[in-house]
Amino acid sequence: MSRPPAPPELDAEESVYLSGRPDRRLADPELMGPRMRRRRAFSLILLTLVFPGSAQLAAGNRTLGRVAVRCWLGLWVLAFLSGMLFLVHRTAFLGLFGRSWFLTVLQWGLWGFAALWGVLFLDAWRLGQPGRLVIQARRWLTGLTAGLLVVTSGGLVYAASSVGAGKDALNSLFTGKRAVAATDGRYNILLLGADSGKSRVGTRPDSIQLASVDAETGRAVMFGFSRDMENINFRPGSVMQRLMPEGWNCGDQCLLNGIYTWAENHRAEFPPGTQNPGVLATREAVEAVSGLDVHYYVMVDLKGFQRMVNAVGGLDVTVQRRTPIGGETSPISGWIEPGRQHLDGFHALWYARSRTGSTNYDRMARQRCVMTALVDQVDPQTVLTRFQKIAAASSGMVHTDLPQSELGYFADLAMKTRSQKIKSVNFVPPLIKPWDYDANFVRQQVAATIAASEKSKAGTKTPAAKASRSSTGSSGSGSGGSGSGAKSGSGKSGGTSAATPRQGGAGPQGPVQVRGQAAEADLASVCSAS
The missing domain is CATH 1.20.58 (Methane Monooxygenase Hydroxylase; Chain G, domain 1)
Structure with a gap:
């Protein structure tokens, strides 16, 4: 052994x-x-x-x-x-x-x-x-x-x-300070992209969008409104209806984005305690056009956009059209070329602002594109590694009336929304003519898009079965209450119905077919966020 x-x-x-x-x-x-x-x-x-x-x-x-x-x-x-x-x-x-x-x-x-x-x-x-x-x-x-x-x-x-x-x-x-309950199980959030550059007098929102989000699932639809929309008649009982009983309808001088500047210049005419008349006026205008209650707003000012893009390390976008840097009142100093581009703050800002050789709708689409890219590309890793720069850049750039008490809920809702495809309908040519449109048709398109989104989600529930956060009362926006689905209301916010082509015999008494594909082409034709 x-x-x-x-x-x-x-x-x-x-x-x-x-x-x-x-x-x-x-x-x-x-x-x-x-x-x-x-x-x-x-x-x-x-x-x-x-x-x-x-x-x-x-x-x-x-x-x-x-x-x-x-x-x-x-x-x-x-x-x-x-x-x-x-x-x-x-x-x-x-x-x-x-x-x-x-x-x-x-x-x-x-x-x-x-x-x-x-x-x-x-x-x-x-x-x-x-x-x-x-x-x-x-x-x-x-x-x-x-x-x-x-x-x-x-x-x-x-x-x-x-x-x-x-x-x-x-x-x-x-x-x-005040939390607002959802209406018919949905939150409607007004998203404004404002520009107050050196060559501009005051602040005017160039990008006007309304996000309607299911308060339970986070499934969202996005509605874009042309800044050139005219002939807006406000809801009965709203602040703006009292100030403008005949509506905002003085032709080219009374565009949707111009009402912000008008309200800021006439602060004394608004009720005491109104902190942001421009936002209130724009909010009530969008409510009148869409038929939806607006619960909260978020406004991003492009004057701070350059700092924010630099803070997150730049944006990746696919540019479809050659875009000039400069032009109008200054000489063209360079170009943003077509193809996949990584834009720093300077070039992203010029891409969003550039006017030469493009229409207002192209410019609006580019602004939506860079905003979408910013939201999509700011992931948790970017936030953690660049948190102080992002926090510093956000000061003075973002304005909102979301209360701190609701941040947890909306952060959770945003995580649900990001995991799903967002349907988008933009009310710009050829879907409508902003200067001559049928307001009832716009509201019907909004209602039909929301209804289609509700039907597509698994286990569809009626509004009464929604989370306890929902309420069928008014949103607290001060404009009167309507449901989250669009209502035709009384009176028109736009021109005659003959100005707007329709498909499938859609009309006030007939079925409405959502035609978002035509309206979405303006965004895809100028860039894509990636």
Whole structure:
């Protein structure tokens, strides 16, 4: 029978080390030789990285170690609970990050743990007694400690700073005070792309869109309205109907986007406490044209668009038509060529603004394109790595009346929307003539598009079966209440019906066929977001 192999012989250094008391082997380097002291020093640093406080429990101040270990375990418990909350109630989880008090607590917590981890690393380095190591090992130990300090404590400090920037942006952007219930199970959000360039007097929305989103599933349809729409008669009982009983109908001087400037120049005529007359007037105009209640608005000003694009690292778009940089009042200094392009802020802004050699509808389509690209390409990784730049760029660029209390819900709804295809119908030629159109036809197209979207979702529910957030009452926009489906209402917002060609005998009494394909061609013909 063969004998088992003999255990390896220990050298003198290891024999002395192992002969010491087990609870003092790491604590007392006097029992070690040079090699074991080096191993001990690096072990203490790595223990601090993997399990903060364990180095102090093994070789240092055990009170400090116990505090650190409890904090570390508590952090993992919080992470576990957060993960469970995200899985069980994602809206509540996301809503926490829309609360200033939570961000304040999170910021201070990150600062506190950054300081504690830094102290633990420095103490572990001290416990390693670098003065008793050979010079090369001492340098490696010091370099490793410094590097881990930057990665751990430095990373937490950066995270705390980003949370602070996010809190400041949150407080400056989301100033709405009142939450509004959905109408017939849908939220209708007005999206305005405004331009207040140096060559323009005041701010005017060039891109006017209305997103109608199912409050439960996130399935959305998008309606685009030409900024050149004329002859708008407001809903009875609305603020603008009181100010303009005959409607906004003075020809070329009374376009849909011009009502914003008119309202801003006549602030005194609006009810006391009206903070943004231009948005109110535009909102009620879109409500009159579409037949939908507008619950919230989001306005993006192109004057800050350049900063935002640079903050996210540029936009990828596929340009269909050669677009000049400059023109009109300044010479053309360059071109944005057809094909797949990565646009920085300067070129993205010019692509959105350029007028020379194109129509207003081309320009509107390009603006929608770059806005779509911005939304599609800002993923969580981009937000995390460029958060401070994005937060700084958003200041002064985005305006909205969404309240902070609703951010969690709408963030969750946006995640659902992004995972689905969005149907888009744009009320521009050839679908309608903005200067001579049948308002009832527009509302019927809106209603038919929403109805088609409702039918296409799995497990269609009636409005009464929607989430409890829904309400059949008015939206609180101050314009009177209508359902989320378009209503023809009384009177017309546009010209005669003969000006608008129809398919399939569509009319006030007949079936309406959605003709969004023709209206969508203007966007596909100038660019595509990718």
